[in-house]
Amino acid sequence: MIPLYLLHITTVEHSESLLWTFLTCNVFVVTAGIVFMYKLFTQKKVRGAGIVFGIAIAINYILIAIFGDPFDLLG
Template sequence: MIPLYLMHVTAVEHSENLLWTFVTINIFLVTSGIIFMYRLFTQKKVRIAGIVFGIALAINYILIAIFGDPFDLLG
């Protein structure tokens, strides 16, 4: 069931552990993005939240580029 649910993450088949890594990184990415946008729009200290979001985004793209298909980076 998990590979069918995560078709948007990568089209290449992976082990169960690698899929959970992708899910964990994506959850962290979305959470840090929400925190970053909240702090940005409320004009609070946003530097650390922006750096954490940027690092999470870079790690996500690197993992998809290494373990996935190049077309997965297109969306």
């Protein structure tokens, strides 16, 4: 369980399914961020990658705000 908690550290206990939801969302956020930064630094078309990255971060924060603790949003 330790690798799962390294990607989403929270003070609130979560069920296994909810933890996998957070893990999947966080992996998608990291992947979208890497693609966005690669396209940005190679000066390719970044509009689509930026929108996907922004939506992924918004969904991640919404999930944390609903199912987590307000202090989870700080770090």
